[in-house]
Amino acid sequence: MIDHILTLLIAIPFLGAIAVAAFPDNQTGTPRLIALVTLSLEILATVAMFALFVQDQPGFQLSEKVDWITLPIGSLGIVSIDYAIAVDGISFPLILLAVVVLFVGLISSWNIQKRTKAYFSLYLLLTGSIIGCFLAQDFFLFYLFFEFMLLPMYFLIGLWGGPRREYAALKFFIYTFFGSLLILIAMIALYLSAIDPVETARAIGLLQLEDLPAQDIILQVQQWMADGRIAPEQLVHTFRFEYLADTGNYIPGSLLNALSGFYILDIPVRLLAFWFLFIGFAVKLPVVPVHTWLPDAHVEAPTPLSVVLAGILLKIGGYGFIRIVDGFFPFEAQYSTVPLAILGMISIVYGGFNALGQSDLKKMIAYSSVSHMGFVLLGIAAFTAEGINGAIYQMVSHGVLSAMLFLLAGVVYDRTHDRMINHYRGLITVMPRYTILTGIAFFASLGLPGFSGFVGELFTLMGAFQSDNMHVLIPALSTLGIVLAAAYFLWTYQRMFFGSFWYKDESQSHLLTDLNTREISLLLPLAFLALLLGILPGLLFDITGPTVEAWIEGLK
Amino acid sequence: MPESAYTLPALLLLGLPFLAFFALWLGGRGLNKVAGFAGAALTATGFTVAMLYAQPDVLHTVRFEWMVIGSFPVELSLRFDRLTCIMLAVVHFVAFLVQLYSVSYLHHEKNLHRYFAFIQLFLFSMIGIILSGNLLVMYIFWELVGLCSYLLIGFWYQKPRPVWAAQKAFVLNRIGDAAFLTGILMLFYYIGSTDFEVLSISIDTLQPGIVTAIGLCLFGGCVGKSAQFPLSGWLPDAMEGPTPVSALIHAATMVAAGIFLLARISFLLTPDAKFVIVCIGMITMLIGAVKATSVWDIKRVLAYSTMSQLGLMVMAVGLGSWQTAFFHLTTHAFFKAGLFLSAGSVIHAVTPSQEDADFDPQDMRNMGGLRKALPITFICFLICSSALAGLPFFSGFLSKDAIITEGFVWASGFGTLGYIFPIVIMFSAGLTAFYMTRQLWLVFFGEKRYHASAHVHPHESPAIMYVPMLLLSLFSVFVWFSLNPFDATTGWFMSFLGVEHPAHIGWVPVAATAVTIVSIALALKETKAENPFRVLSKEAEKPGFSLLRQYSNDFYFLAPFSYIADMSGKIEKYFVNAFVDAFAKWNVVLAHLLGWGDKNIVDGGIKLTVFSIRSAGQSVRSLQNGKIQSYFVVTITGVLLLILWLVNF
Helix, strand or coil: CHHHHHHHHHHHHHHHHHHHHHCCCCCCHHHHHHHHHHHHHHHHHHHHHHHHCCCCCCCCEEEEEEEEEEEECHHHCEEEEEEEEEECCCHHHHHHHHHHHHHHHHHHCCCCCCCHHHHHHHHHHHHHHHHHHHHECEHHHHHHHHHHHHHHHHHHHHHHCCCCHHHHHHHHHHHHHHHHHHHHHHHHHHHHHEECHHHHHHHCCCCCCCCCCCHHHHHHHHHHHHCCCCCHHHCEEECEHHHHCCHHHECCCCCCCCCCCCEECCEEHHHHHHHHHHHHHHHHCCCCCCCCHHHHHHHHCCHHHHHHHHHHHHHHHHHHHHHHHHHHCHHHHHHCHHHHHHHHHHHHHHHHHHHHCCCEHHHHHHHHHHHHHHHHHHHHHHCCHHHHHHHHHHHHHHHHHHHHHHHHHHHHHHHHCCCEHHHEECHHHHCHHHHHHHHHHHHHHCCCCCCHHHHHHHHHHHHHHHCCCCCCHHHHHHCHHHHHHHHHHHHHHHHHHCCCCEECCHHHHHHCCCCCHHHHHHHHHHHHHHHHHHHCCHHHHHHHHHHHHHHHHHHC | CCCCCCHHHHHHHHHHHHHHHHHHHHHCHHHHHHHHHHHHHHHHHHHHHHHHCCCCCCCEEEEEEEEEECCEEEEEEEEECHHHHHHHHHHHHHHHHHHHHHHHHCCCCCCHHHHHHHHHHHHHHHHHHHHECEHHHHHHHHHHHHHHHHHHHCCCCCCHHHHHHHHHHHHHHHHHHHHHHHHHHHHHHHCCCCEHHHHHHHHHHCCHHHHHHHHHHHHHHHHHHCCCCCCCCHHHHHHHCCHHHHHHHHHHCHHHHHHHHHHHCHHHCCHHHHHHHHHHHHHHHHHHHHHHCCCCEHHHHHHHHHHHHHHHHHHHHHCCCHHHHHHHHHHHHHHHHHHHHHHHHHHHHHCCCCCCCCCCCCEHHHCCCCCCCCHHHHHHHHHHHHHHHCCCCEHHHHHHHHHHHHHHHHHHHHCHHHHHHHHHHHHHHHHHHHHHHHHHHHHHCCCCCHHHCCCCCCCCCCHHHHHHHHHHHHCCEHHHCCCCCCCHHHCHHHHHCCCCCCCCCCHHHHHHHHHHHHHHHHHHHHHCCCCHHHCCCCCCCCCCCCCECCCCCCCCCEHHHHHHHHHHHHHHHHHHHHHHHHHHHHHHHHHHHHHHHHHHHCCHHHHHHHHHHHHHHHCCHHHCCCHHHHHHHHHHHHHHHHHHHHHHC
């Protein structure tokens, strides 16, 4: 079982989803209990993975690979789709984050009363797809999980959401589907252009089936292909990340071979594919101007879904950007540093200004997410070790903090079904513990040193400064984001919590009671996590550092 | 952590207040009675530790690696040197007295334990700034100090104004900090380190233009924290906080951190950067001094005065003499803290015994003639304001005189126009003497105006309040800094700071004294007028022009910011969203077209496949409404079709 720990990690939630769906009992209690057991098992599996993972070792670990589909299609070579999963220093922290956030989301779903069976089975489907996304090493597999994630999300927002849930769910769906389409097109182009040198070596008999591939054989296959010595029928096309990232594997004269020099509308095809992939993931991240689904989705989503959405789903955009966009098109990425960084800067500043203008608490937090994820884009665009490390760090940090923020927003919404900031005043009098925890979350999010937000912002900005491809003015202007963060968080804090107690609807004000034990037990660990990561950032950088270093060296 | 003789004092100095913060904060209201004394005792311990380990001639550093990113280690380092000796002594001393004072001043507070916890957190952060060996560490503590300032200004959170003032302070500071951070990151980029030792060696390798930019960015931090123009607006509002906090944070220590920063980085300030700094300092100094002559709130006068004095210190750095700036910082810390504590004692005395909404105990128009009732407070106030006004035989005279002298020395090298600066300093010194005389007269002389409220019975404060005031006044006298009351350069303090070529111009002290005396005479002449200082006209205090909107529920925040926020909201609504909607509508139209094509053109085989899989999906359909499966099937089919199509293409 230890050999297949990663498969287990994907399988547990899916099996749990089936168990929930198959369980005949339609009572409210059972599905959530099964879900809890499932996610507890998932945590155990994650702990096992943690124990097996070697931190100092760059590159992929715990790899598993099974040939899934191999299909010769005549003169077009051989289709090869693998079930390949592995974990490295880039995906590892995000998987840890995913498990934590999903667990928190589950606990905060505890009070769901409506159609619990469907809810929890969808929730577990979502869990499995998210984990699958981070583990997949084959583009096809990744895409399956990536797409599959949409479904539970769509229904979870559309069925359990707020008053405008259908609109929000549809908007979410259309946006992400549009992004997926672009990814799909680029994926197919990639597939047609690249080969799997190992399988090809086997197909032409250079390598025996049972032999392990050696580096010189791969180089030989690549050389032969470049010389045109391999017949097209024998070329094994692939979706595997590791082969797509190597320019030597691109078939001469194919669409995406760097030397073919194809243009569409005077734009190099490779650059076009890069931008297609980028936009696809930019929708998820989200990057201004394709971010407008986010505030709507957050406002309408039930609290646990907001937590998952901000805590994890956005990170898949960032992860895909690092792994796929930068991984397959490193030169295009460095060529496009300036526009990407400017988009990041715009996200930071524009998101910040919009957050300042919101009167809905959840919308304010949603726009702050846009702003904070802008730092991720800025760090990735920089294409430096500090920038990428900082971006991963910022994703984890934002995952923890946004989960906390949405839980906090859920607290008042649970009590009064009212999210308007101006409808509350002086909550500190009736909800002192809530006030303190909100204060911690707000200050941590606005980048107070000692909490994780500061480190993430510091290193994405530092990475951006270190980048030789962009002007220092871009990160310098991005620091406006930290001013705005202070402004919108503190202003909200001041309006809702201080002064004398007042609630718009006096007959309802007795509902505003302080945090209960369940809420505190969710929020305190998250606050502690943000503090721990802020004081000992090495915990995370030790995991990401070696991999990112090796990864960047390999791409430059 | 590596072995170092100074690890222990660093741990003690930072650790004690930090642990005290947690203990007092989590300890609850049961600690209200002891919190102040415990805090003061800890601070006294800190003072002892600082003095025991004071070794000004040797530089000690404590370093440890915080993290490694890739191959780039990020180091946290602390240092003990000459500057830290003085700053540690000043901060601990003032903090000790302020805590004792607070025990009595705030004894009726319900959340007193929290107050002292925040004070300890502040001390932790402030000591962190003082000990920081590189700019990154300094930035970290810099932000934490901002947090403490926020918490302490907003200590009375039930009242809207203090909370508003706290937030204004934090946000305005953040603007400066953003510049500060930019400067730090530029140093990381160009030099790869922000350690003061490394910087002092390798800064010369950079182009002067870049060094100027970095210097000005770092100066941004000082502009925020030391309330320089244009970010100065928060300091007067910060007076909404408890008075001892104003004394400790907004007069003696935190606001001086900006000057401390400049002293630390003085070597990387180019002449261009220094010129900008001089100008900013001068503007701040003048604004502060002019405003101080017209406000009525006893604390606000002192706040504007602080702002003005900080401007003076910044100017001194810009004039190339961080030593005199530091000298003035030290003397100012004592006499200004003394003034604030005395002002607190006055407020304490005239606060009505019963609630009286119309009576503002901080308004100087409600005071007057208090010297009989508050003799000790009066003496303390008199001594400290003499020091601030720059009368001979007081510490303020020495440090201000040193700065003016530096100004004339600098101007002789700069050219004729340069003489504007020292002359403006003399003018502003005159204003200082004027407004301090005005304040003294309004509070302690003239008619008794506090009878506006029937419940005011002025009384001298208890010993635990006036002893700290007396001690601070004691340190406002010249002997502690130089035995020659007219020439600081012969004193130990300046030579301790390592001034190599002390400048002394004989006529400067004479001229400065003359200006002060003339100003005092003018102010005294005004007291003889019919309506001196317009004290009898009860006009409301007019808010000056501010980039920040004045306090009210609707008009609130940074005006330009809220404008942009509105604008971006509109863009979001009418442009981005509208565009997306239109795009989506067209997609729907397109989808219908495609759907028609799909239905009529794609052959039946595909339909059959879809149908068969769909019927297989029926069994699990009860899960939801069936769309999941059909969607998924369509997606997969679509992918396969697309592959087929591309392949054939």
